[in-house]
Amino acid sequence: MTAYQHLARTATNRWWKTLLGFVLAPIAYLVVAGAGALVLFVPRGGTDVGPLAEFALGIGAVALMLPVVLLVAWVTQGRRPGTLSSVVGRIRWRWLLVCALLAVGTTVLSLGLSTAVTGGEEYRWAGWATFAPALFVVLALVPVQAAAEEYLCRGWILQSVAAFVPLRWIAIGVQALVFTLLHGIGTGWGFVDLMVFGGVAGWLAIRTGGLEAGIALHVVNNVLAFGIAVSAVGGLSIDETAADSEWQTVVVDIAVIVGYAVLVRWLATRKKIETEPAEVTPPLVLVPNPVP
Template sequence: MTQPQLAEQLPYHRLARLSVRYRWWRPLLGTLVVAVTYLFALAVLMVLAVAVGSSLGYKEDADGWPEFGPVSGTAVDLLSIAVGIPVLLLTVRWIGRRPAGTVSSVTGRLRWRWLLLCVLTAVPIVALGMGAMLLLPADGEPESQWAGWADFGLALAMLVLLVPLQAAAEEYVFRGWLTQTAGAFLRSPWAALVPQAVLFAAAHGWGTPWGFADLVVFGVAAGWLTWRTGGLEASIALHTVNNLFAFGVSAAVVDGLNSDETAADANWQVVALDVLSIALYTAAVAWWLRRRRLDRTAPAPQPPAQPPAFAPGHPYVHGAPAPHAFGAPVPPPWGRPGAGTAGAPPWPVQPGPAAPAPWAGQPAPGAARPPAASPGAGGDGADRT
């Protein structure tokens, strides 16, 4: 008896193959669809923003864009990135032919308890790193002014609402879709993780070499955490907490949210502290993994089972067993077949009415049959004319 074959266990970066309808071209076509659809959604969002700004009477800059102010303008910027989440999830479902939740984790969903634990782990580590950055010398920059509790509270409420969506969108695109697209063709996790980290750094613009290297390190660490934990929760937590602290510090000072500087513009001192925070968080998550059991793989889909072979001796109609009244063999009236063809009587069957009941002295099977009576003769030999 043959043992059943166990399903292949797919790690996170190979989940693009988690579909019985997987084809090699689906991840490539999906990437094109994500890019085109995102640009379309972004254009719709921009048109709506212009329409709202014009209706509310906001002034326009030289490019015709409404001057929303630091809080509203930052909200529009964050929303322009967050719209990538529904675009990507719909593409996974329609083009990838697999559940949209397979981008979140190997379980097909976000593991909210694990996400919360990662957030609580990231908060003190990022807070210490951000506090150390604030103690660095300002290099001749003008002293910042406190924005006030009213403006800071409004900005903070907006950031708490939208920054998690913006950070999650970037994780879904880079650590999710791009990693799984590369993993559809490459078995090595590192071969799938490194390209997305470089693209992630490039998407933030070209600033200083130190800033670019910092973003690559972040992308590699977030990608490794995603592969190691089997989901995006750890990377979303680090990205969200880091951005909340960075935006929060900017919102605390006057015109801080109007600054065009990003992580790509960081100097080597800031990068050194940030890399240290990333390393500490990665080590802390690895420590948690030794004490918690998380699913890291998902079973590959099995080919559809073959229908069972037809049992011998039973008629089938259109692939299904036929009832007795529609084809089952019926025993012949003469009992067991003789020496002739199987299932047929040993003499030719004459057409006409049914044969009478056998009479005494009927010849045995195989013997010559007595001649038939002449027409018009009775059974007793007397002439009836």
């Protein structure tokens, strides 16, 4: 039986191949992103594409990491890309929906409590002409962007480290640190918030046998956060991330994230969600009676 974090322990995987993957992944990403930039900007002569397009490009640039991660895991570790999704080799869509419904409730609670303790900020409605196309971009690209971060950190990095390091908490910690640094250096509280999110999402991936719980929370959180941001005047140009959070928001966020994890783990136990690949039972072979 193979736990989720050990799915990179394939017959052909070696430590040097995994290290090679860590080198190839950023190179492949730069090639893909560079090709996309050439296609978009060269025909325009490198002119400014406007705030909405810049917003979409920023989110889309992160989303490009998803196919890169799946390809590198296949090439360097000799395994099907589906093994990054879950122990059954694919996304368990019904379980993802359950987690998403739970994530909506907990994320709305987090946003409400954060607004209550911080007092919120001055808000000016951007108008439908700005909000409608921006919301379309959010709904189209943010789920892929959030999923890409989950596949990169809670999938590929966690499994790659756990393939050769016996303590799962080291693998959880490494991917959480990478996840945090990818969001930039902001406040100390923001660093803690992102580390906790990454650590809890990594723990959930192991305890539920897949990425669904982390993807659900990440997607819902980002869609709501971006959706609210782009509805305000100047929201398309905001460059703040969770790394810039203040302590009041972080305290609320951590409490809600931990609560979400406890509820998801409880539901996974009740619903008997697979945490290890099912054993394959040999097919029954009927042998005819010998002719007397």
